[in-house]
Amino acid sequence: MKASFFMFFDYLSMMGVPVLLVLLALDAAVIHSGVLGIILRVLIGAGCLVYGAIGIREVFVHGRRRHETAGQ
Amino acid sequence: MSPLKSPRDLRGPQVRIGRLLRFHREAFIHVLAYRIMVPLTILFGAVVLLSIFLPGLGTVLKIFTAVIWILWTPQLFEVAKGLSLAWTRGMAFGRLNEQFAHLYRKRYGKRTGAYIAFPFIVLALWAAGFVVLLLWWQP
Numbered sequence: 001m002k003a004s005f006f007m008f009f010d011y012l013s014m015m016g017v018p019v020l021l022v023l024l025a026l027d028a029a030v031i032h033s034g035v036l037g038i039i040l041r042v043l044i045g046a047g048c049l050v051y052g053a054i055g056i057r058e059v060f061v062h063g064r065r066r067h068e069t070a071g072q
Numbered sequence: 073m074s075p076l077k078s079p080r081d082l083r084g085p086q087v088r089i090g091r092l093l094r095f096h097r098e099a100f101i102h103v104l105a106y107r108i109m110v111p112l113t114i115l116f117g118a119v120v121l122l123s124i125f126l127p128g129l130g131t132v133l134k135i136f137t138a139v140i141w142i143l144w145t146p147q148l149f150e151v152a153k154g155l156s157l158a159w160t161r162g163m164a165f166g167r168l169n170e171q172f173a174h175l176y177r178k179r180y181g182k183r184t185g186a187y188i189a190f191p192f193i194v195l196a197l198w199a200a201g202f203v204v205l206l207l208w209w210q211p
Contacts, residue, residue, distance in 0.1 A: 018148050021141065022201040028209035041120050048117030048140075055110035 006054050013051035020044045102146040109143040116140050123211060130211040137209075141202050148198055152191035160187045 092100040123129040164187040
């Protein structure tokens with residue numbers, strides 16, 4: 001898979017969602033801010049939807065092609 | 073003029089992940105967790121967004137978060153490992169031959185200890201976050 005628009009969001013959500021989840025845990029344990037918790041949940045939800053959608057494309061659409069070379 | 077032959081990947085389609093098990097168990101775990109996670113992540117995203125408006129989803133959200141957290145572990149570890157590999161030009165977690173590695177060390181003088189530790193530090197923080205979330209998070 002070439003570096004692409006999709007790949008940017010794939011990597012962004014792959015690394016971003018875990019960071020947001022850890023921040024959510026920190027918020028729950030230390031900060032206790034309701035607004036921050038909701039903002040984090042919105043970002044996590046959006047990130048997961050993007051990650052899942054790109055994953056479906058990558059694994060179940062792109063990965064199923066039989067006549068594909070690694071460079072394509 | 074004969075038409076060009078279409079290129080064929082002799083490794084077979086990427087859906088056959090079982091073949092990884094024979095020579096790269098870590099990669100197999102990573103890919104298997106990813107396959108399971110992909111559809112679940114979409115559901116999880118929807119549940120997280122819905123839970124903002126429906127407070128009754130709290131317990132479901134907590135259990136779902138724990139499952140996604142566990143499934144995300146191999147992805148995070150591999151990403152951290154990949155970053156270490158890239159930052160050290162393949163000296164950490166790479167398979168450079170001895171001569172090549174020696175020349176690299178001479179040229180760049182880079183110690184790899186911290187970079188080798190990096191994925192494990194990330195993993196430790198991730199595990200700590202999991203415990204904290206289970207104990208203190210009340211969605």
